[in-house]
Amino acid sequence: MSKSRLVVGLIINPFAGLGGAVALKGSDGKETRERAFALGAEPRAQQRVQQALTLLKPYAEQIQFVTCAGAMGADTLTQLGFDFSIAYTPNGDESSAEDTQQAVDALQRQAIDLLLFAGGDGTARDVFKAIDEQQLVLGIPAGVKIHSGVYAVSPKAAGRVVERIINGQLSSLKHADVMDIDEELFRRGKVKARRFGEMLIPAELEYVQAVKMGGVESDELVLADIAAEIIERTDDHYLVMGSGSTVAAIMEDMGLDNTLLGVDWVHNETVLANDLTENELFEKVSAQAPGTIKLVITVIGGQGHILGRGNQQLSARILRHIGRENIWLVATKAKLEALKGRPLLIDSGDEQLDQEWSGLIAVITGYHDEVLVRLQSID
Structure with a gap:
């Protein structure tokens, strides 16, 4: 793969944020997703990714995307007109946490410069379980719960960070916390957060x-x-x-x-x-x-x-x-x-x-x- 272009891995959790609009306080687990759909919830993760990546369309010739088949990435990149290759195909009709982890492994084998992933804290945990310590990542916020420090403040902000990298601007690096809360306790009004580790992310440049x-x-x-x-x-x-x-x-x-x-x-x-x-x-x-x-x-x-x-x-x-x-x-x-x-x-x-x-x-x-x-x- 040519390294004259920025090689960006993309993983989308298509169910991220599904439970937010229907007051389910999250979207972890198949049962919760089924309840969300029954209540009329609509997937919005791909829309959030489109907001981030639309900013990068002027740089399409400078980016090579590596992604997953279907709703985990390829569908969105096709809609936006980006070049991409598929490194992972989900095991079933509905992607799972295991798919996210296996996708991380597959994308890292493609020598990606940056891994973009869309989801919430549960997705960040899944990415963390499979990520190499020195692999650069950045989350596109699409979930209900966003306690982790590995996410940009908005989808457009994630796009701006990638834009800075493409333009050769100095991008500081830092290790940011991967956090998540117990959804069942959260639904009962109790917040119990836990730190699971750190991932390496680009950050705003701050001069000493x-x-x-x-x-x-x-x-x-x-x-x-x-x-x-x-x-x-x-x-x-x-x-x-x-x-x-x-x-x-x-x-x-x-x-x-x-x-x-x-x-x-x-x-x-x-x-x-x-x-x-x-x-x-x-x-x-x-x-x-x-x-x-x-x-x-x-x-x-x-x-x-x-x-x-x-x-x-x-x-x-x-x-x-x-x-x-x-x-x-x-x-x-x-x-x-x-x-x-x-x-x-x-x-x-x-x-x-x-x-x-x-x-x-x-x-x-x-x-x-x-x-x-x-x-x-x-x-």
């Missing part, structure tokens, strides 16, 4: 004051925040520390000697080797199991390259062994803003890898602070 201030002092504070985040994340990982001043600042905070224009090998806050060649680095990397290594690299200011400029030691075979999911990309928001919406660039020397790795990528911009930026191969 240090970045807004500009100047040497604020840059130092931001770099210290980025260093604190990397240090906190590091467990028993082996670290491949790339070149550049941002990575150098992290090494300085660790109290380690750094090769400014080279690549260093670090473990347990100890430098095991400085200024490695490609062969030397490959020997060390290939001796470790996948997932035990993290690659810390930064963005070349003004250009936007993250690979292929000043760090050619990071060859395609090394990158494949480490894996895209094990990159810790670091940069200040000021450096990213200077790109004026242009994508980050990858030029590893392997066109297939460059295409495979293109797409949205998280950039660590401070302590517990990340933004979402597009990574693109060089044609």
Whole structure:
């Protein structure tokens, strides 16, 4: 699948919100849905999704949807005229919670950049049960109960968030709570909410004051925040520390000697080797199991390259062994803003890898602070 387009997964719970208009306080369960239909309820989830996606019609050439058959997605996308592929077909005439979970698995196997799902808190719980920890999601509110923080404030707001991503605007990331209440107790006038976990969502961009201030002092504070985040994340990982001043600042905070224009090998806050060649680095990397290594690299200011400029030691075979999911990309928001919406660039020397790795990528911009930026191969 081409990564020159934003790949968006779409799952619709067609029964979401069904019980709201008929005062059933929810739509969880087949029995509740049957009661809702008997009382004259009409499905509205697809209408809510149309409100969100209509805003994206001017960008149709820039989006590839991956969805489910029928009312779980394909019907709505057909009505709106979007290109899409089907990755999952429900098991029966009526979709279930199990269908949602299986659909999440199927869509994630298609390397989606963002999973949009329409429903309420019950749908969010179903998505959470199957979602990968680092998969970006966003809920389109269509249910009766919307306590979870993973939903946009309105369907149109969800569309606006996707629009921002397409236009290359910085989108902050945050982990938001998945909440739900006991519907039976709620029907009896008692609210008992429970937190089930967190999912990763795009959020409104909020600048920390240090970045807004500009100047040497604020840059130092931001770099210290980025260093604190990397240090906190590091467990028993082996670290491949790339070149550049941002990575150098992290090494300085660790109290380690750094090769400014080279690549260093670090473990347990100890430098095991400085200024490695490609062969030397490959020997060390290939001796470790996948997932035990993290690659810390930064963005070349003004250009936007993250690979292929000043760090050619990071060859395609090394990158494949480490894996895209094990990159810790670091940069200040000021450096990213200077790109004026242009994508980050990858030029590893392997066109297939460059295409495979293109797409949205998280950039660590401070302590517990990340933004979402597009990574693109060089044609």
